Structure formats: C-alpha cells, structure tokens
Amino acid sequence: MSDPTPLYEARNVYKNYGSVAAVKDVSLTIHAGEIVGLVGDNGAGKSSLVKVLSGVYQPDAGQLIVDGVERHWKSPHDAMLAGVETLYQDSGLALDLTIGANVFLGREKMKPGILGRLGFLAQKEMDAEAAEDLERTGIAVHASKRTVGQLSGGQRQAVAIGRAVAWAQKVIILDEPTNHLGARQAGEVLAVMRAARERGLGVIFISHTLPHILEICDRIVVLRLGSVVRDAPTSTFTAESLLGTITGLHAE
C-alpha cells in the first residue's frame, strides 16, 4: 500500500482458548482510507481476532501497533480512547435509551457550570450533535427523542454503525454488520462504510456475504483455521477463487 505507516497493525498475533488455538500467527495491516475485508468459514477465528484487535481479549503472543506505537489494551475502552471503534456481532446499544443517549453513551456531555458539576447532562446539545454526527456518516436522525427499541432492526444497526463511525478517530471494525438486514438496508450499511473510508478511516469489514466483500473492499484477508491463508487486493480475486480460498477446496 502507498502509505508507509499503517493506522493499525497486528504482528504475529496468537489467541488460544485453553487448548483451542483460535488465532495463529496472524499479521494484518489497515491503512487510512482503506476497507479491508476479513473472511473465513465459521470458526475460522474472525470474531476472536476482532476481539483481540478491539481489546476484549489480550493476545497470547504478538504485537498490536497503532500509528507505529505498540499498544496493550486492558479493555475495549482503552482501544476506543486510541481511536479504534468496534461494532460487535451482537449490537451494543441500550434499547431503552434514545438515539442521542446511545450515541453519547460513556462520553456524555455535561451542562456548563455548576449544573454540570452536579452531574446534569447537556441533553439538547447531545441530541443535536448526535443527529449531526449520524448525518455526517450518511444517517439522518430526525426523531432523537425515540428510544432505539422503537426502531426496526435495520434502523438500530444504522444507529450502531453511525455511532461507531462518528467516534472512530482511526479504525472502525464491523463484525457482520449486515447480518439479518434486508438487501436495501445492507446497501445502506455499505454506503456508510464508503463514507467512513472517504473520511480517511480504516475499516475492517467482516461478512459472509461475498458479493458485498467483493463490491466494497480494497483488500481481502482470508482466514482459515486461525491463520491467514491469503492477503491480497480485491482485484486479484474472482467470486469463485475467493470461495475456493475460504473453503480450501482449490489452490489459490
């Protein structure tokens, strides 16, 4: 890739669950303005790798490097503070809170002056900013007073992605964000990812829907049984060769 220093780099990362080696010697780079597809069969280790990258798990071996500096995440919050946002496979929204409250969850803005010091929230400001943030990522939110639980599945996913993209300073990791979505809504999620790329973010996109991967990714990393078996520009894959590489049924 053209940029010499990746935004985020994993070097020779291992992750075991007891005797199960879920991630074996994986190296991966994500550059600014790049969408990297991460594909593999069920159990290939995609979610485990994501959880190492996002600070849910600490790797058993290997290095995580952000902007050329090695990092050791103690929690997902550490990674968030460093600009790495993750959308987990099961969405991390609080359904009883409003859209604005969810976008600012954990990063609330306080009222100015004494009221803020007493713990009161600047809700109007957050609602307005949340609407702006989501719009910037391609999502217009008009009804910020509605709770996320009142939205459809696709709308919820849009808010979750919008939140992650709005807060991501460097990298955004999306683990199967188009699962359970209809074709139109999935297309909208892809549009949000393109917008994130245009903003200069690095995007890691995990999906089983290979046409989506081929359509949107700049580069594809294929995992099989915990190891990277191919890491190459999307243009070097065809639908058949990608499927073959994932299943290991024909040589790449």
Added chain:
Amino acid sequence: MSRAVSEVVSPSSNEGEPASWARRLVGNQQFMLFVVFVAIFAFFTFNDSVFASVSEIGNNITDFSTLVLLAVGETFVIATGGIDLSVGGTSGFAGVVGAIAMEHLAPHGEWVVLGVGTLVCLGVGIGIGLINAVLMHYARLVPFVATLVTMGAAEGMSLVLTGGAPVGSNFGAITLTEPKISVFSYPDIIIILITVVAGLYLHYSKFGRYTFAIGSNSFAVRAVGVNVRRHLTWVYVLSGALAGLTGMFIYMRLGSGAPSAGVGTELVAIAAVVIGGARLTGGSAQLSGTVLGAMILTIVSSGLIIMNVSPNFNQVAVAILIALAATFQALRKGSRADV
C-alpha cells in the same frame, strides 16, 4: 451519500395531527395515573366527606412520607433491572438503632439527639446498602437473594435488639410530624424535596442515564468503559440511605423505635414503582409515576379504613392495583410495533 440511510430513521408519523395530542395524553401513563388518583379520591370523598378534610389530608401526607422514599430508592434499583427487598427491614432496623442511640444522647438536648439520630439512621441504611452490593459483587448473589438475606437479617436484628417491644420512647419527637406549613410537617417538606431532587437526578443526570442504561444493556455500558459494579453499588447505597431516612421518619412519627415498623413495606414500595409504570426487568421507569403510585396506594389504604373496611383487605387492594397497572402496561405495549 447522505441520502443513503436518510429514510431509515424517519420522524414519528403522526406528529401534528389534530387528534394525536389527545391520543398521546391517554397513552401517557402519568396522566392516566393522575386521573385514577383523582377518581379514587373523589370516590372516597363522595362516600364520606371526612376524606377531604384537612386533618385527613394531613394524615395521608404523613403516610405518603413513610412510603415515598422507599419507593424512590426502589425506582433507581428497578431501573437497573434489580430489586431491593431489604428497604422495609432496613427502615425498621435503622429506626431501632437510631432510637437506642438517641436515648443515650438525650442529655445533650433535642437538636443533637435528632441530628445525630438522623446520621445514625442514614449510616445504618448506607451500611446495609453496601452489604447488598458486597453480596452481589463478591458472593455473586442475584439482587433478589442478596436483599432477601439482608431483609431477614435486618428484621431479625431489630427483634434481637429490642426483644420485640418499642425502644427509646421520645414522644416529643411526634410533634415534629405535625403540620407546620399548611398541611405539611417539616419532615414532609424535606422528604418531598429529596423526592424532587431524586427525580431530577434519575431523569436528567449522568448517574440516572447509567442507571437506565445498565438496566437496558449492561454489556453495552461496560463496553464503553463505565464501571458497572461501582454504579450498582451507589444505587443500592442510595436505596439503603433512603430507607434509613424513612426509619428516622417512622421513629419521629411513633415517638419510639418499633422493631416491626417496616415489615412488609418493601412490597408496597415495589407496588408503587410498578403502578408508576416501571418495567421490572429494568431500563424503564418514571419517578413521577412512582410518586403517583405511592399517592394512590396511600389514599386507597386510608380510604378503606374510613369506609370501615377491614385493614386486612388493604393487601388485596394493593394486589388488585398491581394487577390493573401491569395489565394496562401490557396492553399499551401490545399496541406498539416493537417486541
């Protein structure tokens, strides 16, 4: 690009229609509760005009004051998806410990007695709240079991300390619960102020936000870096502290520490929260609803007494109110699109 997802999240459809504000009012649980309150009040007054007399309203306000702080604490707890069964036992135990302490302080004058007594009651409540948190976080008990344990312990300790009879008689304290400003006593006013501040914190502060968020999806809250355990500890400490203050109020009202004063009141407090529209699985509650629930429960029990209905029927009335409130909630939910 900005068009892409723009239709996904659209404004609610029926805004601005002429009939919609009326429908919203009927769909508003607080408004409906208020209507129910007025109807019940009118019913009892129609039955016996004594019910609307100044002295009876004063009695009702005193009853309300012994209930509402327990219900306020319970609202925070239930909003997190927990339950606190220990608030009744805590109020009784705090009243007993406070009464014993105040008896020893008697030579120091009334204000020292009441000031230190209040702090002792608060301290007992905070202590039990902390024990609840320790039982949940370190002994890994669910809230129901943890607070069942402390409820039993507090009620038992009250009996052990007193031998079952009231302690620390101080009939001078009773005068403090008499009306001073209109139909309100000074403690009533303090309790109402605490309730208002608690409502502001539940609905407009970061503390309240995390309270609801934890009840809604504690994984999501933890993932954004909030210390969920610490927050829950504060919530149970708050509930305990309010129960301790209630113990002090009951002491003043009775003029002594009565060991069984709080027995069973946790269920009335939980009833007030449920009638107020809270969801027992957490994430959704309204402090104004809880207050209205406590008001309704208060006038129902005093109204039944005035109607010479056996006090034993009071529990049946509470049960019926809970059933009605829960049904109303279920019907309202059924009419919505989600879940």
